[in-house]
Amino acid sequence: MRNFKVIMAYDGSRYHGFQRQSNSLAVQQVVEDALKKLLKEKVTIFGCSRTDTGVHAREFVFNFFSESTITPRGIVYGANDLLPDDISFFSCVEVDELFNARYNCIGKEYEYIIHNSEIKNPFYYKKACKHWFEIDAELLNEQSKDFIGTYDFKSFCSTDCDKDITVRTIHDFSVSREGDIVKFKVSGDGFLYNMVRIMIGTLLYINDGKIDRDSIKEIIKKMDRRKAGKTVVPDGLYLNKVFY
Amino acid sequence: MRNFKVIMAYDGSRYHGFQRQSNSLAVQQVVEDALKKLLKEKVTIFGCSRTDTGVHAREFVFNFFSESTITPRGIVYGANDLLPDDISFFSCVEVDELFNARYNCIGKEYEYIIHNSEIKNPFYYKKACKHWFEIDAELLNEQSKDFIGTYDFKSFCSTDCDKDITVRTIHDFSVSREGDIVKFKVSGDGFLYNMVRIMIGTLLYINDGKIDRDSIKEIIKKMDRRKAGKTVVPDGLYLNKVFY
Structure with a gap:
């Protein structure tokens, strides 16, 4: 059997995430249907990640x-x-039969986009999260560095999380501003369910004064989801890169 | 009566342009309905421009x-x-009773965005025009300068155009590339029906070798729509700024 590796992008606005579901539309189903039509055979695709409802993927x-x-x-x-x-395929290559997009993945990079303004902008609808209160990107960039390292991220995992091992390594985290857009970029060896969105939510709570500055390391230690900030909306989340 | 000047932005994807129509949804109708609900009185709004179906407005x-x-x-x-x-209102100010957004407008700036790639990108759907053939942005930037000046632009006006006077002044025109995005920016004292889209279509014909280089001034002189290039799709067109 030939094994193909595909890089695709999708706007997740109208999908219930990547993974095929019985009663709602997921990216996997749409892609498998297209490949079945093209190749005249039933195809199962193995994705690098699940991605939640409404989350986008650039790669x-x-x-x-x-x-x-x-x-x-x-x-x-x-x-x-x-x-x-x-949904669009960017590239396709034939790979070794042993390659598996999920199990061979050694890291991922996500970007989270916030439109920081009192006024909504039609061009960011479903493409960015809106936050009214002014964001101090420089402060959050400093604070975000406390996520870097290998820790048990149980505090930053949805309580629905079904993983036994919640230790992950964050390689890099940065926050920057371009006009009224604030971008959060984070890379790591893997992410727990809702982890990126809870990390961003925690940084926003620090920005808004709802959580003390310099308390991220302490929140990590507590291993208690209730100590971290809220889970921000999926609209602003982009899977940016996948590493093998 | 108080007179209010509003700056708004809209994603034109699902509208039949700005101007109210009897049998399809236009931006004007949606805005007038919202203002009627807010102000508890029937409101008529006077727009700076008609804008075509699918055209966007940043301002x-x-x-x-x-x-x-x-x-x-x-x-x-x-x-x-x-x-x-x-649709979003960015600002509102009270102005002199004599101010009219259409008649007092002394100029406009449009941007046209082309995604120059063989592969579609889900994030540019309805937000940019797609062009496969490689665009020489430097060449088109040079060529576009021939539009600058005061001319009779009859060759660059839809044959549906109902204007008697087709003389307009183009103040500036530029073409630039950022990755696989090519941006056309044009400003002038006013634009005829489909004029921007025909000017861009003519530049693309020059790029693709369907019209000779350095022939824009000649096409203007002919005053014949058939000598210019095609009318490009509205998806990539943005009303950027309006001058008073």
């Missing part, structure tokens, strides 16, 4: 097996013709 | 008269609560 990696003789270029152009406008 | 100016005692700030926040997510 999402998956692999799938096929008996087809199609070229990788044929997969990209053929699938893009069949996919809706909010 | 659209209109004025309206009202008997209401509401503050300008109350208009911005009150209307934004009532408007859909693809």
